[in-house]
């Protein structure tokens with residue numbers, strides 16, 4: 235198998251892993267208000283921890299470029315949100331208005347962050363096959379809770395479980411698409427990697443506080459939302475250290 239094909243297949247595997255995050259929803263069909271609130275808090279905690287993980291990854295390359303990325307990510311997401319508000323967001327299934335906007339934002343933000351991770355996979359393979367395989371596996375495993383975060387937002391709003399699974403995988407498709415050019419042109423992509431990682435992190439932090447937390451607070455108390463977020467951050471941190 236050619237090296238390039240191998241990079242593509244590994245990165246494709248990471249994308250498919252994202253769909254696994256929706257599996258719990260084949261067993262949970264009804265959502266009480268409280269469960270919904272906890273679900274949003276859980277999604278916020280997972281995204282928050284994932285974003286800091288991206289920042290730390292970026293710091294290993296360059297601090298100024300990572301921070302520049304965070305600022306660009308913030309600017310990008312605030313402008314996108316404003317722009318999307320001025321128009322009718324395209325309906326996703328039966329979603330309308332605020333629900334559709336939020337569904338679009340979470341899938342959009344997660345897709346955006348997959349570009350950076352795809353570049354990460356390609357650059358890692360540039361550093362040797364063993365390292366590339368290792369990073370692919372790490373990203374594949376960490377994609378599962380990210381798929382869960384997407385499912386937690388989409389499914390309670392009425393999106394079918396299998397369709398949420400498809401959206402989860404779609405949000406990770408930039409991984410195989412970016413991994414190949416990043417592998418072939420490592421010298422070009424490597425300096426951009428910290429900017430991309432920072433950009434994804436900035437957009438995800440904004441998403442957690444602007445969309446997921448306020449939604450959680452509609453259904454559960456401040457204190458219980460904070461408890462779930464803190465536990466989610468702790469769990470995700472342990473998880474990411476164990477797989478890295």
Ligand SMILES: [Zn+2]
Nearest residue numbers: 284347351380
């Ligand atoms: Zn990620």
